[in-house]
Amino acid sequence: MIKLENVNKYFYKGQERELHALKDINLEIQKGEFSLLAGPSGCGKTTLLNAIGALDSIDSGKIYLDGDEISALDEEARTSLRLNNIGFVFQAYNLVPVLNVAENIGFIMKLQGFNEEKIKNRVQEVATLLEIDTKLNSLPSTLSGGQQQRVAVARAVAPKPKIILADEPTANLDSKNSQILMDMMRSLNEKEQISILFASHDDYVMQQVRRIIKLSDGEIIAS
Known part of the structure; x- marks a missing residue:
């Protein structure tokens, strides 16, 4: 479903290339996968995730x-592509504070015109x-961190x-909440047949996924 061919991404300082963040990435993600981009901080996980999600442009490749x-x-x-095809769950929950849980979950669908x-x-x-x-009428500020993350997941899945x-x-x-979240994400993957790709260096997340794609210094070293 997702295919990357010789993808390269640089970060620049002025006109000079300062960092080769992604190096000739070749990767395929099939429909229904429950997979993980793994590696230490700075290895390129988030950069690769953002490229796949059309949040960031790439310098070469397809x-x-x-x-x-x-x-x-x-x-x-790219904005239309993200809106209609890709769900995002971030470390920061990014909920709209003035909207209740139901309104946050339905936010993307409303933008889509349902x-x-x-x-x-x-x-x-x-x-x-x-x-x-039971929290649909609650504001995000009244929820625990685990509940807020579940609202973020619901918004992405809806x-x-x-x-x-x-x-x-x-x-x-x-x-405890990490376990609850991963159990629910796996259930969504199986019941909704939605492909899920994580970027994380959390050992618990690594134990739960079916495929691990390891990165080091912007390169895939195992998949």
Whole structure:
């Protein structure tokens, strides 16, 4: 479903290349995968995740989603691609503080133009699956960190994207909530048939996924 061919990414200081962040990356992610980008801080995990999610441009190479090249799209097309095909879960929950849980979960669907009834039904369905259905009228500030992360996951899942990209989703969670989150993510992967790609150096996350893609200094060393 996702294919990368000879992808390179540089970070610049002025006109000079300061860091070769991704080095000739070749990678395929199949539909239904439950996989992890692993490696120490600074190895390129987040950079690679952002490239796959069309959040960052690349300097050379090609990235495909379902056979369509996405690496050459302009910013408007990339925004549309992200909105309609990719769900994001970040270390920082990025919830809208003035919206309640139901409104946060349905936020992307509303941007996509779904009617209120479909949004309400899907929000209820996902919230029940993630065990936050009793919090739908609550504001994010009243929730625990684990609950806020579940709302973030629900928001990503609700529109039924082709893939969810999760960047260090357990970083701000204790071990109990990390376990709960990963169990729910696995369930979503199996029940919703949504591909999920994590970026993390959390040993617990590494134990839960089905495939580990190891990076070192911007290169894939094992997959």
